Amino acid sequence: MKKLLIRIGIVAVLLVAMNWIYSKWFYERDLQAHSDMVNLPRQVVADSCRIVYLGESSNRTYGWAESDQRKISDMVWVYFPNVRCGDMTKDASHAEIYYNMLKLIPKESSVETVVVTMNLRSFDAGWIYSRLETALQKQLVLLKDYPPLLNRFLLAFKAYPIRSEKEWDKLVNKHWRTDPMPPDFKWKSTYEWDMSFPWPEEQADNDLMLLPHHYVKAYAFQICDDNPRVKDFDAIVKLCQKRGWNLIFNLLPENVDKANELVGQDLVSLMQLNRDYLVERYGGQEGVTVVDNLSLVRDVNFIDQNWTTEHYYAEGRQLVAYQVAQALKLLYLADYQEITSSYQ
Numbered sequence: 001m002k003k004l005l006i007r008i009g010i011v012a013v014l015l016v017a018m019n020w021i022y023s024k025w026f027y028e029r030d031l032q033a034h035s036d037m038v039n040l041p042r043q044v045v046a047d048s049c050r051i052v053y054l055g056e057s058s059n060r061t062y063g064w065a066e067s068d069q070r071k072i073s074d075m076v077w078v079y080f081p082n083v084r085c086g087d088m089t090k091d092a093s094h095a096e097i098y099y100n101m102l103k104l105i106p107k108e109s110s111v112e113t114v115v116v117t118m119n120l121r122s123f124d125a126g127w128i129y130s131r132l133e134t135a136l137q138k139q140l141v142l143l144k145d146y147p148p149l150l151n152r153f154l155l156a157f158k159a160y161p162i163r164s165e166k167e168w169d170k171l172v173n174k175h176w177r178t179d180p181m182p183p184d185f186k187w188k189s190t191y192e193w194d195m196s197f198p199w200p201e202e203q204a205d206n207d208l209m210l211l212p213h214h215y216v217k218a219y220a221f222q223i224c225d226d227n228p229r230v231k232d233f234d235a236i237v238k239l240c241q242k243r244g245w246n247l248i249f250n251l252l253p254e255n256v257d258k259a260n261e262l263v264g265q266d267l268v269s270l271m272q273l274n275r276d277y278l279v280e281r282y283g284g285q286e287g288v289t290v291v292d293n294l295s296l297v298r299d300v301n302f303i304d305q306n307w308t309t310e311h312y313y314a315e316g317r318q319l320v321a322y323q324v325a326q327a328l329k330l331l332y333l334a335d336y337q338e339i340t341s342s343y344q
Contacts, residue, residue, distance in 0.1 A: 019149040027148045034155060035142040037097070040088035041104040048110040049086035051077075051328065054101065055117040056093040058252055058310040063303050068314040075321030076115070080328065083335045084110065092132045094122040095232030100140055102239055113246040113331060115324060116236060119310060120254055120274060120294070121218050123229045125175035125190075131168045137161050182222055182273065185266070190220045211306060212262040218308040219259060219267055223274045233282065241287055248327050249282055249290045251275065252310045253320065257299035291327050293320055 031038050044052050053059065053073035062069045073087040088101050098116050105111055121127055137160040142151045154160075163171075176190040187193035194216045200209035223230065233249070240247040260268045275294045283290040301316035303309070312320070329336045 015149070019147045022149045022152060023147075027142075027152075030152060030155075031142055035139045037090055037101060037139055038104060038143065040090065041101050044086040044088060044111065045105060045109045047084060047086050049084050050110050051080070051083060051085040051113045051115065051332075052105070052111055053085070053087040053089075053115045053117075053250075053324075054093070054098045055087065055089050055250075056119065057091045058117065058119070058312070059087060059089045061303065061309075061311040062317070063313050066314050070314070070317070072317045072321050072324075073115075075318050076324050076328070078339055079325040079337060080332055080335050081337060083332060092130070092136065093117075094119070094127065095229050095236060097136060097140075099232055099235050099239065100143055102236065104143065105243075107243045111243075111245060113248065113328065114240060115248045115250055115328070116233075118233070118249040118251045118278065118290070120252070120271065120278075121308060121310075123223050123227055123274065124218060124221050125172045125179065126217055128228055129168050129171040129175070131165045133168065134160070134162055176217065179221060181220070182270070185270070187220075190217060193220050211258075214308050215259050215263050215267060219254070219271050221274075222270065223277050230281070237282065237285055237288055245287070246331055247288045248324065249278075249288065250320070250324050251278060251290060251292050251294055253293045253295065253297035253312070253316065254310065255297075255299055255302045255308070256295050258302070258305075261299075289327050289330075291323050293323055296320065296323065 053076065055071075055073065059073055060071045071087065071089070073085070073089070077083075077085045088098075090097060090101075095116075095118075102114060119127075138155070141155045141160055142148070144151050144154070146154070173191070176194070179189065181188055181190075181193075187196065194213055197212045197216070198209060199213075200206050237247060254271060256268050256271060259271065271294065275292060279290050279292055282288050296319050297312055297316040301313045301319075303311040303313060325336075
């Protein structure tokens with residue numbers, strides 16, 4: 001028994017030593033190679049930011065011919081010229097990614113308030129089981145709350161969801177067929193609703209005739225308590241309350257004009273029902289504000305006209321920025337400066 005305990009002790013000491021060596025000499029290299037998102041929270045901490053904006057491609061996408069190419073977050077900061085602000089923007093991000101980036105900001109940092117993008121489409125099966133998830137989940141492995149050496153072993157043994165594009169698509173289609181609609185809806189599933197629209201017969205008709213299908217697949221779902229994104233946003237709320245941070249959810253505008261034109265009021269009503277769920281769930285919580293921008297931006301200010309995205313021309317980005325700034329104004333009244341914009 002004594003020899004066994006000695007052996008266990010020797011192994012434990014070796015593991016501690018190996019973890020120390022790996023942490024000191026190799027961990028940073030692996031972070032940069034496999035989890036470079038770690039640089040985003042490091043930068044806002046280094047810059048002593050008091051307000052931090054988290055977003056995906058909606059934050060920094062602009063029209064190719066635009067002279068005003070500023071991010072939404074940059075447009076917000078002009079209202080608070082004397083406050084140190086920064087953003088953590090990573091394309092294709094969703095609430096789980098935001099949560100993991102926020103965890104990397106220490107409580108003793110200068111951060112006081114975080115503005116988190118809330119994207120309605122991210123609650124849909126098409127995003128939850130996106131083909132991009134394998135790459136995103138791989139980025140999170142080295143950031144887990146385990147010793148760095150153990151995380152490196154998990155990465156080496158691919159302890160993250162690895163699925164082929166076909167397998168991801170199969171999961172998406174399963175949810176489109178089985179996830180329930182509200183009981184009073186004509187269609188019982190996303191798939192049934194999608195199949196009610198004609199499919200193009202000629203290649204030239206693809207963009208026009210496929211667009212209603214894109215809108216149904218992106219928005220024809222009902223957010224429920226067991227939705228993975230709801231759990232991720234719940235985790236963000238708890239983390240911010242624990243850290244003592246103010247939290248603002250920026251519910252992004254969707255192209256409700258196009259949804260109504262192509263699919264009809266039923267789809268718009270479902271989008272509004274999901275908006276109401278999010279506003280009611282989070283808007284009443286301590287330290288949390290939900291900025292409802294769902295119907296703020298008109299069709300003409302959406303860059304992508306043949307797909308469902310939250311990419312806006314400068315006028316749309318400024319409209320969103322103004323609403324976020326008004327929410328921040330309640331927290332930073334002394335620092336707020338009104339600006340004149342041709343977009344307002």
